[in-house]
Amino acid sequence: MKNKYQFAQEIIREAGHFIKSKMDHYIHVEEKTQFDDLVTNLDKETQELLISKIKNCYPEDNVFAEEDDIRHPINQGNVWVLDPIDGTVNFIVQGDHFAIMIAYFEAGVGKFGLIYDVMRNLLYCGGGEFPVCVNGRPLPEYEEKPFNRSLLGTNACMYADNYHGIRDLAKQTLGVRVYGGAGISMAQVMAGQLLGYFSHIQPWDYAAAYIMGKKLGYTLLTLDGHPVDFNSRQTIMFIPQAKLTEIKKYIK
Known part of the structure; x- marks a missing residue:
C-alpha cells in the first residue's frame, strides 16, 4: 500500500x-x-x-x-x-x-x-x-471550536435559498465562505479553517475528503444524515463528527 x-x-x-x-x-x-x-x-x-x-x-x-x-x-x-x-x-x-x-x-x-x-x-x-x-x-485531528468562532463553507445557491436551514446555521457562525470548488473547501475544513462544508456534489468531488476526513474526526453525510452512496450527485455536509448533533438542530 x-x-x-x-x-x-x-x-x-x-x-x-x-x-x-x-x-x-x-x-x-x-x-x-x-x-x-x-x-x-x-x-x-x-x-x-x-x-x-x-x-x-x-x-x-x-x-x-x-x-x-x-x-x-x-x-x-x-x-x-x-x-x-x-x-x-x-x-x-x-x-x-x-x-x-x-x-x-x-x-x-x-x-x-x-x-x-x-x-x-x-x-x-x-x-x-x-x-x-x-x-x-x-494535520491535527478536529479541535473543538464554538460556532461563534467559526466560518462555514457552502454552495452559494444553497445558502441564498436557506436550503435545509443552511443559512440559519450560518447565522450562528462568523460568516460564510464560497470558494467554488469542493476540494479546496473540504481541504480548508480539514485544516481547521472552516467548520464545515455544504454542497450538492458528485462522488469524485467528495471521495478524497471522505477518506482523509475520517482520520481527522470528520464525517461526510447527506443533509438528512445518511451515508453518501458513491453513485449519484447528492446534497452533502462535511463536518466534525463531534458537531453532528449540534448542527442537526439547524439543518432541517
Whole structure:
C-alpha cells in the first residue's frame, strides 16, 4: 500500500505540472448539462494522463472518473476515483482556485485520498493507515471550536435559498465562505479553517475528503444524515463528527 500511496503523490503532482504547462495555450471549453456545467480539453487530457499512469503500473485496477462516463463501482475490486480539475469554472475564469483529486479504494474501503491545490502547490494527502498531511506536515485531528468562532463553507445557491436551514446555521457562525470548488473547501475544513462544508456534489468531488476526513474526526453525510452512496450527485455536509448533533438542530 505504501508504494501505491507514493505513486499517487507522484502522479497528482505530475498532473499539476501538466496543467500549469498548458494554461497559457488555447483552452477549448464545452458545456455539459447547462451553461455553468463546463469541461475543457485540459480536464479530459489530465484525466487521460492519470488513467494512463495508473493502467501502466496497475493494469488490473479500475477507474471511476468524472469525464467520459467512466464509472466502475467503488465496492468492486481496486478502484481509483479521479477528478482531474475540480473547480473547472474557477480554472476557466480565474486560472486559480482549482484542485486535482484522487481517492483509492479496495473492495469499497477507502485506503487514501489526495487533494492537490495546484496553484498554491499544496498537497493534502493521507487517510487509512497514513497520517493526513499537507506538504508533509501532519494535520491535527478536529479541535473543538464554538460556532461563534467559526466560518462555514457552502454552495452559494444553497445558502441564498436557506436550503435545509443552511443559512440559519450560518447565522450562528462568523460568516460564510464560497470558494467554488469542493476540494479546496473540504481541504480548508480539514485544516481547521472552516467548520464545515455544504454542497450538492458528485462522488469524485467528495471521495478524497471522505477518506482523509475520517482520520481527522470528520464525517461526510447527506443533509438528512445518511451515508453518501458513491453513485449519484447528492446534497452533502462535511463536518466534525463531534458537531453532528449540534448542527442537526439547524439543518432541517
